[in-house]
Amino acid sequence: MEPIKNVSILGAGALGAMYAAQFHTSGAFDVSLIATGARRERLLADGLVVNDTPYHIPVVDPTQAAAPVDLILVALKHHHLAGALDGLESLVGEHTLFLSVMNGLDSEEMIGAAYGMEKVLYAIALGMDAVREANRITYVNPGRVVFGEAANEALSPRVRRVAEAFDRAGIAHETPPDMIRMLWWKFMINVGMNQATAVLRAPYGVMQASPDAQALMEALMREVIALAEAAGVDLSEDDLAAWHKVLQTMAPKGKTSMLQDVEAGRKTEVEIFGARVVELGHQYGVPTPVNEVFTRILRVLEGE
Numbered sequence: 473m474e475p476i477k478n479v480s481i482l483g484a485g486a487l488g489a490m491y492a493a494q495f496h497t498s499g500a501f502d503v504s505l506i507a508t509g510a511r512r513e514r515l516l517a518d519g520l521v522v523n524d525t526p527y528h529i530p531v532v533d534p535t536q537a538a539a540p541v542d543l544i545l546v547a548l549k550h551h552h553l554a555g556a557l558d559g560l561e562s563l564v565g566e567h568t569l570f571l572s573v574m575n576g577l578d579s580e581e582m583i584g585a586a587y588g589m590e591k592v593l594y595a596i597a598l599g600m601d602a603v604r605e606a607n608r609i610t611y612v613n614p615g616r617v618v619f620g621e622a623a624n625e626a627l628s629p630r631v632r633r634v635a636e637a638f639d640r641a642g643i644a645h646e647t648p649p650d651m652i653r654m655l656w657w658k659f660m661i662n663v664g665m666n667q668a669t670a671v672l673r674a675p676y677g678v679m680q681a682s683p684d685a686q687a688l689m690e691a692l693m694r695e696v697i698a699l700a701e702a703a704g705v706d707l708s709e710d711d712l713a714a715w716h717k718v719l720q721t722m723a724p725k726g727k728t729s730m731l732q733d734v735e736a737g738r739k740t741e742v743e744i745f746g747a748r749v750v751e752l753g754h755q756y757g758v759p760t761p762v763n764e765v766f767t768r769i770l771r772v773l774e775g776e
Contacts, residue, residue: 473567473629473633474542474567475633475636475637476501476542476543476569476633476634476636476637477501477502477542478501478502478504478539478540478541478542478543479495479501479502479503479504479541479542479543479544479545479637480503480504480505480506480532480541480543480544480545480563481495481503481504481505481506481544481545481547482506482544482545482546482547482548482556482560483546483547483548483549483552483556483574484505484507484515484520484547485547485548485549485604485729486602486603486604486609486611486729486732487547487573487597487600487602487729488505488545488547488548489520489522489527489602489604489609490522490600490602490609490611490614491545491547491573491643492505492520492522492527492529493520493522493523493525493527493609494614494641494642494643495641495643496527496529497642498640498641498642500640500641501637501640501641503529503530504529504530504531504532504541505529505530505531505532506531506532506534506544506556506560506563507531507532507533508533508534508535508559512531512533514607515529515531515607516531518606518607519607520607520608520609521607521608521609522609522610522611523609523610523611524610532563534559534560534561534562534563535559535562536562537562537563538562539562539565540562540563540564540565540566540567540568541563541565541568542567542568542569542637543568543569543570543571543634543637544560544563544564544568544569544570544571545571545572545573546570546571546572546573546574546579546583547572547573547574547597548574549574549739549741550574550575550576550578550579550741550743550744551739551741551743553574553579553582553583554582557582557583557586557587560586560587564587564591568587568591569591569592569593569630569633569634570583570587570591570592570593571592571593571595571617571619571634572592572594572595573595573596573597573617575658575659575662575666575729575741575744575745576659576662576741576744576745576748577655577656577659577744577748578744580592580593580594593619593620593621593630593631593634594619594620594621594622594651594652594654594655595617595618595619595620595651596617596618596619596654596655596657596658597615597616597617597618598615598616598617598618598658598718599613599615599616599718599721599722600613600614600615601613601615601676601722601723601726602614603726603727603732604732611723611726612723612726613721613722613723613726614643614644615644616643616644616645616646617638617643617644617645617646618645618646618647618648618651618654618658619631619634619645619647619651620647620648620651621651622650622651622652623649623650623651623652624647624648624649624650624651625649627647631647635647650706652705653705653706653707656696656700656703656705656707657707657711657714657715659696660693660696660697660700660707660711660715661693661715662741662745663692663693663695663696663745663746663749663763664689664690664692664693664696664715665679665689665719665728666728666729666730666731666741666745667692667730667742667745667746667763667766667770668685668688668689668692668766669727669728669730669731670728670730670731670733670734670740670770670773671688671766671769671770671773672685672688673731673734673735674731675724675725675726675727675731676719676722676723676724676725676726676727676728677724677725679719680719680720680722680724686716690712691762692746692749692762692763692766693712693715694712695749695753695758695759695760695762695763696749697709697711697712698758698759699749699752699753699756699758699760702756702757702758703752703756729741730742730745730770734770734773734774739774740770740773740774742766742767742770742771742774745763746763746764746766746767746770747767749763749767750763750764750767
């Protein structure tokens with residue numbers, strides 16, 4: 473299979489812009505952003521500014537795309553995904569791969585339902601601390617992409633193809649044996665960190681230093697651990713300890729995506745965090761009182 477040469481980014485928020493800049497800076501890829509309408513016009517006019525460097529990356533309207541691309545990296549908020557998947561057919565060819573670094577447990581299956589799971593790899597973005605204000609994105613720690621097939625006892629040709637592209641782009645990455653477990657681990661982190669920081673209006677530094685803030689975060693996370701056990705996924709208290717090590721590497725002034733959304737008055741992803749925990753709790757008969765409370769608080773904050 474040919475190496476990846478053409479990369480399109482669906483979603484030019486903090487995460488998508490960071491990866492677009494990394495692929496572009498490497499000089500090894502034809503990079504584009506996918507957007508339509510007013511969003512496309514803004515990106516064309518203003519570009520992106522990543523760590524004070526301006527980027528004017530081509531912006532592709534998928535309904536007018538001339539040829540398929542090799543890799544589509546999806547970095548949207550969950551409530552934008554369903555609408556954004558419509559009309560990508562001209563960008564999707566025989567060897568196109570999708571890699572979703574979105575939050576939650578469901579984006580891969582949604583993409584697979586539209587374009588086939590044979591074109592989708594599982595992924596999470598871990599340890600990045602990018603912050604977006606308008607078209608300006610800043611980060612200290614780019615983190616790493618953890619990706620692969622659902623199971624990776626041996627690396628598939630698809631995984632090796634994307635890994636080689638990440639190496640050329642200088643993007644840190646790893647492929648664990650069990651990606652489903654890693655999706656749930658990231659879900660646990662998002663449920664705890666995003667919701668706690670958004671309600672407390674707390675940057676990473678508060679979570680690093682405050683035992684009370686950490687206790688709230690862990691209470692949210694332990695409900696995910698209980699759900700994972702019911703779902704047959706291997707999460708435990710050891711995973712809380714592993715997260716604390718990652719947390720201490722984050723820039724103290726950095727903010728989670730949900731805190732950024734609350735501060736900007738945008739819709740949050742509470743429906744795929746706390747509300748999803750509550751839904752799964754009903755499904756598996758697992759109590760989730762902490763996430764029920766945080767879900768209600770965050771819905772009130774959204775309404776404001």
